[in-house]
Amino acid sequence: xxxxxxxxxxxxxxxxxxxxxxxxxxxxxxxxxxxxxxxxxxxxxxxxxxxxxxxxxxxxxxxxxxxxxxxxxxxxxxxxxxxxxxxxxxxxxxxxxxxxxxxxxxxxxxxxxxxxxxxxxxxxxxxxxxxxxxxxxxxxxxxxxxxxxxxxxxxxxxxxxxxxxxxxxxxxxxxxxxxxxxxxxxxxxxxxxxxxxxxxxxxxxxxxxxxxxxxxxxxxxxxxxxxxxxxxxxxxxxxxxxxxxxxxxxxxxxxxxxxxxxxxxxxxxxxxxxxxxxxxxxxxxxxxxxxxxxxxxxxxxxxxxxxxxxxxxxxxx
Amino acid sequence: xxxxxxxxxxxxxxxxxxxxxxxxxxxxxxxxxxxxxxxxxxxxxxxxxxxxxxxxxxxxxxxxxxxxxxxxxxxxxxxxxxxxxxxxxxxxxxxxxxxxxxxxxxxxxxxxxxxxxxxxxxxxxxxxxxxxxxxxxxxxxxxxxxxxxxxxxxxxxxxxxxxxxxxxxxxxxxxxxxxxxxxxxxxxxxxxxxxxxxxxxxxxxxxxxxxxxxxxxxxxxxxxxxxxx
Numbered sequence: 001x002x003x004x005x006x007x008x009x010x011x012x013x014x015x016x017x018x019x020x021x022x023x024x025x026x027x028x029x030x031x032x033x034x035x036x037x038x039x040x041x042x043x044x045x046x047x048x049x050x051x052x053x054x055x056x057x058x059x060x061x062x063x064x065x066x067x068x069x070x071x072x073x074x075x076x077x078x079x080x081x082x083x084x085x086x087x088x089x090x091x092x093x094x095x096x097x098x099x100x101x102x103x104x105x106x107x108x109x110x111x112x113x114x115x116x117x118x119x120x121x122x123x124x125x126x127x128x129x130x131x132x133x134x135x136x137x138x139x140x141x142x143x144x145x146x147x148x149x150x151x152x153x154x155x156x157x158x159x160x161x162x163x164x165x166x167x168x169x170x171x172x173x174x175x176x177x178x179x180x181x182x183x184x185x186x187x188x189x190x191x192x193x194x195x196x197x198x199x200x201x202x203x204x205x206x207x208x209x210x211x212x213x214x215x216x217x218x219x220x221x222x223x224x225x226x227x228x229x230x231x232x233x234x235x236x237x238x239x240x241x242x243x244x245x246x247x248x249x250x251x252x253x254x255x256x257x258x259x260x261x262x263x264x265x266x267x268x269x270x271x272x273x274x275x276x277x278x279x280x281x282x283x284x285x286x287x288x289x290x291x292x293x294x295x296x297x298x299x300x301x302x303x304x305x306x307x308x309x310x311x312x313x314x315x316x317x
Numbered sequence: 318x319x320x321x322x323x324x325x326x327x328x329x330x331x332x333x334x335x336x337x338x339x340x341x342x343x344x345x346x347x348x349x350x351x352x353x354x355x356x357x358x359x360x361x362x363x364x365x366x367x368x369x370x371x372x373x374x375x376x377x378x379x380x381x382x383x384x385x386x387x388x389x390x391x392x393x394x395x396x397x398x399x400x401x402x403x404x405x406x407x408x409x410x411x412x413x414x415x416x417x418x419x420x421x422x423x424x425x426x427x428x429x430x431x432x433x434x435x436x437x438x439x440x441x442x443x444x445x446x447x448x449x450x451x452x453x454x455x456x457x458x459x460x461x462x463x464x465x466x467x468x469x470x471x472x473x474x475x476x477x478x479x480x481x482x483x484x485x486x487x488x489x490x491x492x493x494x495x496x497x498x499x500x501x502x503x504x505x506x507x508x509x510x511x512x513x514x515x516x517x518x519x520x521x522x523x524x525x526x527x528x529x530x531x532x533x534x535x536x537x538x539x540x541x542x543x544x545x546x
Contacts, residue, residue, distance in 0.1 A: 034446060054446040060477075062470035065435050072439015075425070077370070078446060080439075095429065096467075100436055103426050105418050 015170035016113045018149035019156060020044035023081060023111075026160050027052050033160055034073050036082045038066040041113075067093040070108045071100030079107065079160065085119075086112035086128035086169065090135060101165055102138055108166075109159045115171035115202075116247050116272050117286040120279075129272035133251045135167050136225055142166045142184075143225040145201030145246070150178035151222050158183040173202035173246065173283055179220060186228040188235055192216040194305045195240035196232060198252070200224050203244045203292065210297035216242075216305070227255035239265035242301055246292070249273050268304040270297060323392040325353055331388035334401040335411075346385040347490040347517070347542045348377075348457060354523040355455060355486075356393050364394045367422045373452050374424045374440055378433020379459040379488065380414040387411055395422030431465030433458060434485060438471050441482045453530070455484045460501055461492040469504075476509030481532040485510075488517060491544040505537035517542040 020041065027033050027048050034055040035045055042049075042058040049056035055078075059065045063084060070080035082089065089112045090097065101108050112131065119126035135141045142164060146152040152170055159166035179187055186198065189208065192215040199207035200221045211218055217235045221228065224245070232241070241256045249271030256267050272290050279289065287293045291300065302308075323331070328349060332338075356362075360373040377386055384404075391398045396410070403409040410419040414428030425436050437456040444452050458468065475483050487501050497504060502512040513526040517540030526538045 034443070054442070057442055059470070059474050062474060064467045065438065065470035065474055068432065068435025068467070068471065069439035069442060072436040072441075073443035073446070074439075075436065076440055076443030076447060076449075078443045096432070096435070099426070099429055099432055104436070105426075 013149055014172055015146060015149045015152040015174065016041070016044070016172075018152050019083070019111055019168075019170060022153050022156050023160075024048040026157070027055060030079070030160065032077070032079045034078045034080045036066050036070050036073070036080050038063050038084055038088065040084045040088070063088045064093045064096050067096035068100045071096065071104050071106060074101070074106035074108055075104060079109070079163075081109040081111060081160070083111045083113075085114040085126060086131045087114070087126060090131040090167075091128060094134060097135070098138055102140065107163045109156075110165075110167045111156070111170060112167070113170045113172075115169060115173065117277075117283055118172045120281055120283055120286055123280070124276060124278070127275075129247045129275055131167075131169065132224065132245075132247045136251065140165060141225060142223065144168045144183065144223050146170065146181070146222050147175040147201040147204050147220075148178040149174070151181045151201075154181055155183055155222065169201070169247075171202050171246070173287075175202060175205045179204075181220070181222045184223050184226065184228065186231040187220040187222075188231065189218040189220050190216075191235060192218075193237040195238060195242055195301070196236040197242040197244060197301065198232070200243075200245040200247075200252075203246050206287070206292065206294045206297055207244050209294035210301060214298075214301065214305075214307075216301070224252060227252060227259070229255075229259040232256070232259050236260070239263045240268075240305060241265065242268045242304060243270060244292070244297060245269075245271040247272055248275070249290075266304070268300065270300060322394050323398075325357070327392055328353065328385075328388050331391050331398065331401060332384055334398070335384045335387060335404045346382070347459075347488050347545065348379070348382075349385040349388070350518050350520060350542075351457065351486055351488060351523060351540050352385055352389045354520050355527065356389050358520075358524045359527045360453075360455065362422070364422065367395065370444075370447065371449055371452055374437075374454045376425050376433045376437050376440075376454065376456040377415060377423075377427055378425075378437075378456050379430065379462050380427030383411075383413070383415045386415060390420070390422055393422075396420060430459070430462040431467040434468050434471035434475070437483055437485075438475050438480060441475075441480045444482065450482070453482050453484060455486060455527070457486045457488065459492065460487055460489040461494070463487065463501065463504060464493070464495075472505060472510070473508045475535045476505075479509070479533050480535045481530065483535040484527065484530060485535070485537045486527070487537065487539045489539055489541045501539050502537065505535075510534060511536045512539065513537070514539040514541065516540070
């Protein structure tokens with residue numbers, strides 16, 4: 001191991017650690033729950049497996065089987081939680097998600113780690129900026145993007161107690177502080193009139209910094225599907241919407257189009273753009289490369305709502 | 318409403334209602350005899366126990382060509398015989414691939430090859446977690462279907478975990494394009510399964526192979542039938 005991994009230093013509990021701890025507790029209290037993994041994180045569930053050998057299943061490095069097993073367990077009445085790195089949980093076994101869960105009409109919880117570019121040293125194989133858009137194409141999935149371990153816990157507990165298909169996307173990118181999120185709802189962080197900015201999960205801190213002093217609404221989304229149409233409609237003044245998502249840019253554009261179908265509106269969709277960056281470095285480097293740092297977000301919002309550009313851009317020419 | 322159950326001799330007529338073809342020989346359907354023996358002599362499941370958590374489960378992994386399956390389900394009273402006439406209609410429950418959400422007694426929705434064994438492994442683990450150690454899970458796959466890599470994940474894991482409640486029935490109608498070095502049975506044997514090879518038309522041999530299971534190892538029955546035309 002070398003280099004700095006933002007948000008993953010030994011002093012802080014990651015969302016992944018919290019997930020393992022809370023899921024282990026939930027296994028004790030809910031006999032319907034089961035964990036299915038494919039080697040990744042198997043050690044994190046060692047204590048849980050010792051206590052519940054029939055409900056903590058490591059299938060080896062077999063991701064298609066991981067989802068099929070989740071589907072088979074769900075068909076018997078259990079509530080499986082399948083977990084892996086996002087590319088191996090969503091992309092590799094995609095047909096199993098479609099058929100072994102969706103087409104069988106059974107529920108499950110998927111908990112991913114790695115996100116779009118947590119694994120900056122690992123490269124494209126371990127990066128999954130398209131996961132949310134892919135799952136969204138199946139319809140019927142609730143998709144959660146917590147921005148803090150506390151919020152991850154809130155979503156995990158709600159998902160474990162529910163019956164449907166829920167995807168919880170964990171990341172080492174996180175906000176400094178948790179917020180009192182309610183699954184299914186956007187949180188109104190500030191109100192303004194020029195635009196409504198929707199910040200998904202770990203993008204919130206950068207968005208708050210970027211919009212400081214701007215007359216805009218900021219909505220914090222930790223559930224991105226279903227998309228909280230009611231809160232967006234209720235808070236939007238000028239029909240100008242900015243999406244800031246830590247995955248494929250434009251993933252939620254069609255949702256905004258649906259919510260504002262009766263109003264002439266504009267959308268600026270920020271997110272991961274170049275999915276084949278072929279660069280390493282740190283997540284912060286990648287944030288800058290996709291202009292998802294506070295400066296990149298601010299300059300694009302200012303341009304979008306028609307504010308004069310800051311002087312530093314002029315002098316840089 | 319009670320539905321009279323029918324016998325093996327009624328199957329050609331039931332198949333005829335599905336296909337509109339009067340003259341149906343059982344040999345036109347590679348799975349027919351295996352399905353009949355399973356539902357008539359092996360599986361502990363009936364229309365009355367179709368929702369019993371402790372029932373045996375049958376998973377048709379090879380979901381295409383489900384006529385024989387529908388005929389057997391109708392003969393055993395899971396679905397009304399009259400429904401066979403509307404096979405594939407817009408408002409029919411019987412599609413060209415079975416859908417368990419629509420059809421009573423059908424355990425999984427299938428069609429895309431290579432999904433039944435993985436789901437079956439999950440069912441065995443789920444039943445075990447629920448404390449149900451008696452039910453068996455029987456998965457029917459085709460010989461060519463075993464090309465799909467997803468099967469191999471399930472076969473090796475089931476063998477390593479010793480899932481004795483799991484049975485795979487491989488219908489061998491020689492539809493593979495490429496031969497296997499150690500044969501179909503060898504595929505399962507190397508993964509720690511018990512393997513029996515029988516004629517897919519011999520009811521007594523099928524019954525014996527399908528009931529002789531161990532509790533510590535998964536079992537595979539290779540049922541050979543006439544080559545697909």
